[in-house]
Amino acid sequence: MGTLVACLDTTLRRISGAPTYVLTDNAKTVTVEHIAGIPVRHPQMVAAGRHYGCQVVSCVPYDPESKGGSEATVRIAKADLVPTSANLPAAYDTFTELADARLTWCDAVNSRRHRATGQIPESRQDVERHKGLSPSTFRTTAA
Numbered sequence: 001m002g003t004l005v006a007c008l009d010t011t012l013r014r015i016s017g018a019p020t021y022v023l024t025d026n027a028k029t030v031t032v033e034h035i036a037g038i039p040v041r042h043p044q045m046v047a048a049g050r051h052y053g054c055q056v057v058s059c060v061p062y063d064p065e066s067k068g069g070s071e072a073t074v075r076i077a078k079a080d081l082v083p084t085s086a087n088l089p090a091a092y093d094t095f096t097e098l099a100d101a102r103l104t105w106c107d108a109v110n111s112r113r114h115r116a117t118g119q120i121p122e123s124r125q126d127v128e129r130h131k132g133l134s135p136s137t138f139r140t141t142a143a
Helices: 002-014 043-052 064-080 095-110 121-129
Strands: 021-024 031-035 038-041 055-058
Touching: 002 043, 038 043, 038 055, 043 055, 095 121
Parallel strands: 021 055
Antiparallel strands: 031 038
């Protein structure tokens, strides 16, 4: 739970705001159970979402369309960031080196044109932040 909230915190600080909702996989740290098909959120995730001003939601179980975005992000990070003989040095000597590699990777990924939308994510974020009351509205968070 602590790692998940720390990652959420790091992400929201990096983008300087919070979206209306954050989509996650159906891990027990987010959804403790389903009752009549309705997900019951872990109380600590509800509190974390409230703290950041966004709702933490999870993918629909056994629904590839809702889960695809969540899994694609992990697949991309593993392919481009996790050390392999094909893409990076065999290991990082320090956690700081790994963190620096992550920032470099994020900058590279977020500055290239998205294949489906034709938009550059880094530029699109400013547009989303000023859109008004759409589902992708960003609210600035306190640092």
